[in-house]
Amino acid sequence: xxLLGKFLEAAAKAKTSDALVLLLKLTPPTAxxxxxxxxxxxxxxxxxxxxxxxxxxxxxAAGDKIxxxxxxxxxxxxxxEAAVTGESVPRAVATGAKVVGGTINTVSVITIKAxxxxxxxxxxxxxxxxxxxxxxxxxxxxxxxxxxxxxxPCVLVxxxxxxxxxxxxxxxxxxxxxxxxxxxxxxxxxxxxxxxxVVACPCALGLATPTAIMVGTGVGAEMGVLxxxxxxxxxxxxxxxxIFDKTGTITTGKMNVTAALYFHRESGEITRIAAQCxxxxxxxxxxxxxxxxxxxxxxxxxxxQELSNSPLITQTSSGQSVSYIPPVIKSVFNVVGHTVTxxxxxxxxxNGELVRVGSAAYIEETCKYMPDGAQAALQAMGEQGRTIxxxxxxxxxxxxxxxxxxxKAEARSVVAYLISQRxxxxxxxxxxxxxxxxxxxxVGILPCDVEACCMPADKERIVSxxxxxxxxxxxxxxxxxxxxxxxxxxxxxxxxxxxxxxxECADAVLMHDSLSDxxxxxxxxxxxxxxxxxxxxxxxxxxLVMVPVAAGILYPIAGQSLPPVAAGVAMICSxxxxxxxxxxxxxxxxxxxxxVGLNNGKVTAGQLEDITDxxxxxxxxxxxxxxxxSTGG
Numbered sequence: 001x002x003l004l005g006k007f008l009e010a011a012a013k014a015k016t017s018d019a020l021v022l023l024l025k026l027t028p029p030t031a032x033x034x035x036x037x038x039x040x041x042x043x044x045x046x047x048x049x050x051x052x053x054x055x056x057x058x059x060x061a062a063g064d065k066i067x068x069x070x071x072x073x074x075x076x077x078x079x080x081e082a083a084v085t086g087e088s089v090p091r092a093v094a095t096g097a098k099v100v101g102g103t104i105n106t107v108s109v110i111t112i113k114a115x116x117x118x119x120x121x122x123x124x125x126x127x128x129x130x131x132x133x134x135x136x137x138x139x140x141x142x143x144x145x146x147x148x149x150x151x152x153p154c155v156l157v158x159x160x161x162x163x164x165x166x167x168x169x170x171x172x173x174x175x176x177x178x179x180x181x182x183x184x185x186x187x188x189x190x191x192x193x194x195x196x197x198v199v200a201c202p203c204a205l206g207l208a209t210p211t212a213i214m215v216g217t218g219v220g221a222e223m224g225v226l227x228x229x230x231x232x233x234x235x236x237x238x239x240x241x242x243i244f245d246k247t248g249t250i251t252t253g254k255m256n257v258t259a260a261l262y263f264h265r266e267s268g269e270i271t272r273i274a275a276q277c278x279x280x281x282x283x284x285x286x287x288x289x290x291x292x293x294x295x296x297x298x299x300x301x302x303x304x305q306e307l308s309n310s311p312l313i314t315q316t317s318s319g320q321s322v323s324y325i326p327p328v329i330k331s332v333f334n335v336v337g338h339t340v341t342x343x344x345x346x347x348x349x350x351n352g353e354l355v356r357v358g359s360a361a362y363i364e365e366t367c368k369y370m371p372d373g374a375q376a377a378l379q380a381m382g383e384q385g386r387t388i389x390x391x392x393x394x395x396x397x398x399x400x401x402x403x404x405x406x407x408k409a410e411a412r413s414v415v416a417y418l419i420s421q422r423x424x425x426x427x428x429x430x431x432x433x434x435x436x437x438x439x440x441x442x443v444g445i446l447p448c449d450v451e452a453c454c455m456p457a458d459k460e461r462i463v464s465x466x467x468x469x470x471x472x473x474x475x476x477x478x479x480x481x482x483x484x485x486x487x488x489x490x491x492x493x494x495x496x497x498x499x500x501x502x503x504e505c506a507d508a509v510l511m512h513d514s515l516s517d518x519x520x521x522x523x524x525x526x527x528x529x530x531x532x533x534x535x536x537x538x539x540x541x542x543x544l545v546m547v548p549v550a551a552g553i554l555y556p557i558a559g560q561s562l563p564p565v566a567a568g569v570a571m572i573c574s575x576x577x578x579x580x581x582x583x584x585x586x587x588x589x590x591x592x593x594x595x596v597g598l599n600n601g602k603v604t605a606g607q608l609e610d611i612t613d614x615x616x617x618x619x620x621x622x623x624x625x626x627x628x629x630s631t632g633g
Contacts (some may be wrong), residue, residue: 027121029048030067031058034057063105071098074111078342079094107342108342192561200543208582213230242425243475246428256298264394283353284299335350341362383440408514436451474489523591527585
């Protein structure tokens with residue numbers, strides 16, 4: 001049974017190298033090498049990515065992966081860096097901009113000058129960080145291992161001493177001969193030796209951990225959380241710091257329009273009712289539908305939904321209010337040209353009018369007429385940390401839309417509960433500080449616990465920093481860029497909707513992509529650990545009671561002891577009781593988690609003061625500990 005427990009633990013921790021294989025697949029196997037002759041002619045060759053050297057020019061078509069780290073030598077485009085930063089919105093790049101190997105060029109052809117190859121690339125650095133974290137992560141020694149290292153030898157010694165003691169007592173006639181029931185001294189002593197040896201067999205100790213772990217992981221799987229090893233269940237109750245990735249973890253990872261203002265071209269009046277500007281919005285929606293970009297998709301989807309749910313329009317005539325459904329505008333478009341400008345937006349001539357949709361700066365540069373109040377609206381939307389999309393038709397501004405990645409519905413309550421349990425909750429992201437603080441404020445994370453503009457190595461460094469301060473860290477993420485931090489953390493939790501690499505690097509996986517499963521899993525983990533301790537306590541108490549009984553301590557009282565057969569039955573009953581205790585975990589029910597003491601997921605002033613004081617106390621304790629170590633105390 002001890003060997004079975006060891007085998008189950010070893011099998012649960014196998015195959016951690018798969019994550020590194022997936023990381024290696026980020027870099028495309030071939031690249032388009034461009035050699036420019038002195039006369040300006042180009043020699044284009046398809047070569048293996050591994051043969052590229054620093055200074056080589058590499059051409060990357062739209063939709064292809066970038067093979068090396070470098071800078072843009074020619075062209076403008078947008079690069080999908082979700083593999084590195086985790087952000088869902090592509091980044092605009094132009095001549096001189098830095099790009100990272102493994103990311104995807106999305107819009108147009110660009111030429112890159114290689115600046116880092118081989119082990120110097122960002123992807124290779126991520127691989128190295130994952131390898132180091134997986135290799136240096138400390139293993140939690142099981143309580144059973146510490147006991148088993150001395151238990152079996154002790155049982156053999158005690159059984160041998162019982163054998164020798166009864167032989168000595170028999171030769172000295174120190175007990176009544178009827179105790180032996182006709183047996184000689186050696187047979188009688190051997191029976192007591194055998195009973196002691198059998199009853200103390202560490203079967204219950206061997207079953208205490210693996211059975212509880214197997215049942216616990218099964219229950220977790222039914223709840224939608226896959227724990228990769230028993231260490232995960234043991235580590236979870238010790239976690240005091242939770243670090244969340246933002247995009248795709250706390251947020252949905254999908255861009256949505258959160259606010260919209262429309263402007264009448266004739267009067268310049270501002271309205272929030274889409275139906276009043278239906279004709280212009282249909283043109284904008286059609287132009288956006290021709291672009292393959294997350295923000296364009298979000299705008300197009302929003303316009304379709306707004307126009308399909310057009311409210312009643314109320315007009316006042318002769319002192320009477322009349323409500324009516326606006327007529328459906330015919331959606332016939334004659335589109336001439338469709339130009340995408342990386343980092344700015346799109347332009348097309350629709351039904352003889354020039355239509356532009358893109359960033360606020362792009363529209364301001366080209367717009368001939370800006371209605372009153374447009375600048376104030378732009379500033380207000382920008383201060384909220386959202387991406388602003390503007391649209392103009394014929395040189396007149398017709399729409400302003402705020403686009404953002406919204407927090408998940410359960411994110412606020414999950415953060416609220418963790419804070420109420422005195423856990424530190426942090427958020428890290430590759431996004432800008434303004435967007436990060438907006439999301440943090442919406443879900444109730446303190447501004448001081450937000451880290452923005454983070455690369456993969458930065459996230460791993462933040463986890464290491466918290467661990468160096470003596471904290472037990474859980475990192476929750478979903479992207480390739482999160483893999484170093486997931487591997488470094490005491491407990492890495494990946495979302496099932498995330499990348500394969502993140503799932504491989506993590507210790508646990510949320511299959512339902514719901515943050516509320518984290519709370520249920522931590523409750524389950526605490527229950528499993530308590531059950532393991534209960535199993536150990538029962539097994540130890542059983543041995544402490546039954547070993548003396550099997551050794552013959554009942555002879556002076558009852559004139560008989562525990563026969564070897566009865567000792568075997570007692571040992572089996574002990575093992576079965578531990579097994580039944582573990583199987584009782586099947587009755588675990590998902591608990592409910594109210595947002596205790598929090599106002600709509602936001603920290604109150606009193607709680608903020610308490611948490612700040614507690615964190616200051618912990619920080620001072622860390623400083624004092626460091627001073628103590630530096631002075632050799």
